[in-house]
Amino acid sequence: MPDLDRTRNLWPQIVDDLRSRLRAGEWAPGERFPGTVALAAEYGTAQATTQKAVVALRAEGLLRLEVGQGNYVTDVAPPDV
Structure with missing residues (x-):
């Protein structure tokens, strides 16, 4: 944790941590991103907390929602230099 x-x-x-992990390639573009329940367990938080983080990552364009399927990683930008 x-x-x-x-x-x-x-x-x-959580957004900062997940953004860093995405940019480091922990999840490949097109890969299904962990659900909010799994993230809540990983971070030791409420599901609503991880939901806010996932929504923020979608707003940044790092994730895309496929209704009924979950969130998927988009082409992640390289780390800020």
Whole structure:
């Protein structure tokens, strides 16, 4: 379980962590992204918290939602230099 600062909002920290992991290639483009239940278990948070993080990643274009199927990784931009 990644270290989260429990004195701050959790979902932005999760977004940062997941963004880094996506850019590092942990999930390949086109690969199904873990669901919010699995992410909540991994981070030790409520499902609603990980849902906010996933929505933010979709807004950034890092994930795409396929209704009834889940979220999939898009072509991830290289890390910021």
